[in-house]
Amino acid sequence: MNTLIGISSRININKSMPFIFLAIIHFLLLGVTFYKKGNKTFSLLFISIGIGYVFEYFVLNVFKMYKYNPNIFKNKWIDSVFGALLSQSVYIPISATILTMFKLGWKWRIVAASIYGVIERLFIHWGIYKNKTWSTFLTITAMPIYFYIVAKWWDDVLNxxxxxxxxxxxxxxxxxxxxxxxxxxxxxxxxxxxxxxxxxxxxxxxxxxxxxxxxxxxxxxxxxxxxxxxxxxxxxxxxxxxxxxxxxxxxxxxxxxxxxxxxxxxxxxxxxxxxxxxxxxxxxxxxxxxx
Known part of the structure; x- marks a missing residue:
């Protein structure tokens, strides 16, 4: 659909591929978790996404503290929100779900946050993500706290x-x-x-x-x-x-x-x-x- 907000007819594969590659990896990890842990995996995933969306609404939607550029859609706002959707509906919530389901503690939370920090710096270098008033330091420090909140939330639900x-x-x-x-x-x-x-x-x-x-x-x-x-x-x-x-x-x-x-x-x-x-x-x- 070649419209203002439709899919771009000139998708830059070099910019889109990192997002696609990350999505494939995360969906594979989610599949393994579902195989090991069953339907609880998806119930927890929705909780993880919901908590992430509260954060994303203020940081991206209201204050525009960063922006994505996966170059899938012609409209820049639509395109940036799609990148955020992948981040807050796929990448990070799946990681939170995996860490919680396998009861992995603070060491693994910090390792996961550090990996995402490296990915963020690569995305900035490749021109497919830009920090405005956000920073990679905030990503690395806030993410383990998010992982902990998800784990505590799930435990409270089960209780x-x-x-x-x-x-x-x-x-x-x-x-x-x-x-x-x-x-x-x-x-x-x-x-x-x-x-x-x-x-x-x-x-x-x-x-x-x-x-x-x-x-x-x-x-x-x-x-x-x-x-x-x-x-x-x-x-x-x-x-x-x-x-x-x-x-x-x-x-x-x-x-x-x-x-x-x-x-x-x-x-x-x-x-x-x-x-x-x-x-x-x-x-x-x-x-x-x-x-």
Whole structure:
């Protein structure tokens, strides 16, 4: 698709290959972890991504402390966010998942952070990543803390800490909505968010989308946690009403092909996914209690 935000017709393989190569390595490691540890791997992965997304929203979306240049998409904001998506949905969360699943402590956390620090310096040297107000020193020092938070969070979930379980369900909703809407925009030019405050319309979009998906995730989580099976449909009605308000005031800019009602299948899918996350987390707690 050769559009402003579509896939570039002149992808620079030299710039794209390091991102692809890293993704392949991490997916292979994730596959090995899944083979050894089972379905818990993916439940923990979603928690790892959710915690990473909180960090990424402020550091990249709001303050623009660094930027990526994988040269996959023509639009620079879209391209940079895609690099961040790989970093915060694939590379670093998979590492956190592996470290936690295999109960690897501080030594391995520091080793992993140091490896990512070297990768960051290489990416800077190759011109596919740029620090602005961020630094490699912050990467190396903050990442072991992130790995520890993920490990502690997972242990609390398995111990039945209800607040952590509820927030984990929220993370499942939040990252699902965020990633789906990202690819809706990139591939179909569908659902751009705007209020007209910032001149850079895609910067504004990537500040607004996580707020929308956060509110939608809260609605979905409350519906999953507190609604009876007979009243689950009420969550869909609340989500649709929320969308109607945003469409009315033109916060969501639809395309000519997609409208308000084409969001309903997305809500249905994510609501179903949220129910699955809740069920799995509760099962893990029950198994641990019975051991």
């Amino acid at each position: 039945g800490e209800r607040v952590k379980i509820y927030i984990s369900i929220f993370f499942g909703y939040w990252i699902s909505y965020t990633n789906i809407l990202y690819f809706c925009l990139v591939l179909f030019k569908k659902y751009r968010f705007q209020i007209g405050i910032l001149k850079e319309k895609y910067w504004e979009h990537f500040i607004l989308v996580p707020i929308y998906t956060c509110i939608s995730a809260i609605i979905g989580s409350v519906n999953t946690i507190y609604s009876s099976q007979e009243s689950k449909w009420k969550g869909l009605l609340v989500l649709h009403a929320f969308d109607r308000v945003l469409f009315k005031y033109k916060v969501i800019k639809p395309s000519t092909k997609f409208n308000l009602y084409s969001l309903i299948p997305i809500h249905l899918f994510v609501l179903f996914f949220g129910e699955n996350i809740k069920s799995r987390l509760n099962d893990y707690v029950a198994i641990r209690d019975n051991q």
